[in-house]
Amino acid sequence: MxxxxxxxxxxxxxxxxxxxxxxxxxxxxxxxxxxxxxxxxxxxxxxxxxxxxxxxxxxxxxxxxxxxxxxxxSYMLQKDLLMPYRTVANNVILPLLITGIKKKHALIKAAPLFAEFGLSGYEDKYPADLSGGMRQRAALLRTYLFDKxxxxxxxxxxxxxxxxxxxxxxxxxxxxxxxxxxxxxxxxxxxxxxxxxxxxxxxxxxxxxxxxxxxxxxxxxxxxxxxxxxxxxxxxxxxxxxxxx
Amino acid sequence: MKIKLKSTSISLLPLAVVILVLALWYVVTATGIVPRFFLPGPFDVLVAFQEDFDLLMANMWVTLVEAFWGLLLGVILGVSIAIIMERFDLLYRAIYPLLVLSQTIPTYAIAPILILWFGYGILPKVLLIIVTTFFPVAVEMLTGLRSADQDLIKLMQTMGSNRLQILWYVKLPASLEHFFASLRISVSYSIIGAVIAEWVGGDAGLGVYMTRVMKVYAYDKMFAVIVLISLVSLCLILGVDLLQRLTMPWKRGEKAL
CATH class of the missing domain: 3.40.50.300 (P-loop containing nucleotide triphosphate hydrolases)
Incomplete structure (x- = not known):
């Protein structure tokens, strides 16, 4: 179990x-x-x-x-809690950075997932540029990248x-x-x-x-x-x- | 990268007021309503500025170097105190009232004491600037650190992040706007602090230049140096605005800045 x-x-x-x-x-x-x-x-x-x-x-x-x-x-809350000061890509890799993975490697690991989560082309946008649904998808991608x-x-x-x-x-x-x-x-x-x-x-x-x-x-x-x-x-x-x- | 300064977007109205005041100033001095030795005309000031240009620049450099070190150390001290007070509530309760109390001491009155203790060099000037600049930074930073989203901190905790990571990823970014607001104040404090410290004792700097021209009643030069000090402060504040725009690119689309 x-x-x-x-x-x-x-x-x-x-x-x-x-x-x-x-x-x-x-x-x-x-x-x-x-x-x-x-x-x-x-x-x-x-x-x-x-x-x-x-x-x-x-x-x-x-x-x-x-x-x-x-x-x-992994934990995801009702609020998307994306950091307004980080780009979408930098937001979703946060759990990887916390565990000590280098930013470069974290971005490589996350790259193929953006398409999967319907976020292609939004990697370098800030959360404020995203719709509510997209923000929630980004939050879920971040949750997924916790890798728990x-x-x-x-x-x-x-x-x-x-x-x-x-x-x-x-x-x-x-x-x-x-x-x-x-x-x-x-x-x-x-x-x-x-x-x-x-x-x-x-x-x-x-x-x-x-x-x-x-x-x-x-x-x-x-x-x-x-x-x-x-x-x-x-x-x-x-x-x-x-x-x- | 396209960067538009805040000031350029302001309407031309203030500029019109400045021109009007300058014109009025010119008229009252040129017609002799106010005697020349009492109030030099705008063109006299311009001429004085041009005559003493090299001297003014050399002195300005001295003042800027003092202001730079004082501001840098003052900001580092202010940010450090804020971080420590935010982290340890006991220290907050112990230090904060004293910090507020320290602001009731007229800092410019302690300038002579600092000169007495540390001589005529750069040290007492830098110390005075530190004393005047750290406070706004400490208070604003504390507010900023405390404004961090509690849910975001909780999320960070579920990721297993330590205090340092929460500070770096959540609390410091949350206080950036507060930081720049305080920096804008501290930057002008630093120039004023430097000039006043130079008044009390020193051998170079805009404050020293000021006391010298005042002693010979060269009011045109006096006005020239006042204008220069304002210009320097203004440029530095614009520099802070620019720095803020570069540091906070996600805010660029917003009107608030």
Missing amino acids: LLQVEHVSKSFDQKTIIKDINLHVAQGEIVSLLGISGSGKTTLFNIIAGLSQPDSGSVLLQDRSILNQPGQV PLALLDEPFSALDAITKRALHTWYLDIMAKIHLSTLLITHDIDEALVLSNRIYVLANTPSVISDEIAIPKALHDASEFELSNEFLQLKRRIIADLHI
Whole structure:
């Protein structure tokens, strides 16, 4: 198993945010963590990313504990967080520079990926010259260049307008089919979770616990117009019931 | 590379005002409304400037060298203090109030003390300039370092970056604009500081030239040197603008600069 989160709980000021969370991500899987705002999704992500410590429980990446160890998994946030003062190319190679790779080598390594991520010709532009969708793609390329076995995406598409978001979903599935980046995705968008993931964990109640786990068979994703199918609606109904909304 | 200076885009209105003032100045002196020995005319100043050109340039060079070293060291000190205060909160709380307090001391009043301690050479001048220039830089840099995006810092942490990398990749770039704002102030402080230090004691420099022409009541030369000092300050400020444009190319498209 790639990522294994076991019995993780965390409280702030005597208030339990997440309680006894168990989840796993297999190699090459896209797994969503679905929950309403304030359900502790980001708290859990911070723990997996090594930025904060759980009160109890363990986090294993490839059977090794990564508690309190930042830099083990890639992380992408809702804001693209591209540095306005660095060109697109210099932005995406940042994780390589951090690990001590020389700039020249980092640029060579990144060069073939710009086309893949729909950013050809924008290498030397500044982020301000890019559209919202392109900026998010650049942020994803940067995440990919972290070159870690698992990527944590914290609501990566939620700041985009509906149309751009849809286009980016399609693009995302295409690119994932090529790069096979194992992903744990936070979202509060039920449709997004259903369209993008192999499995969905639903976070509900206070304090948050995993209230449901839904596997989406590959056949459904491959079917045309999955989003308009009955199966889609049934799954959506189930999630809505899980969330008590 | 196309670089357009900020000043060229300003309308011609201020220029018109300057011409008007010069014309008025000429009229009141040429007609004798104000006596010549009291206020020299604009052309007298021009002639004085031309007569003493070599002397002015030689003295200007001395002043510029003092200003350069003082400013350089003042900026290094200011940036260092800001970085240290941002990193260690305890030091911030210990130093910052003292820094503010230090600005209540009239720095030009300590010039004689510096001369007394360190003689008539370049050292007391450079020290005085350091004292006057480091403060704006330290305060602005601190604001700049603290303005860095916290989410970006968090992202850098998830990449496993250390404090030095966060400083280099996030905090310092975030404070560039603040830095240049303070540099613009410090540059003019450095020239003024040098001139005042030369007034108190020295054997060369625009300040020394000033005290000499004042003692012989050569007001035309006095005006000439004042104009020269303003011009030098103006050129240096434009130089800072240019430097900022070269250092921050991503801002070129924006109107803010």
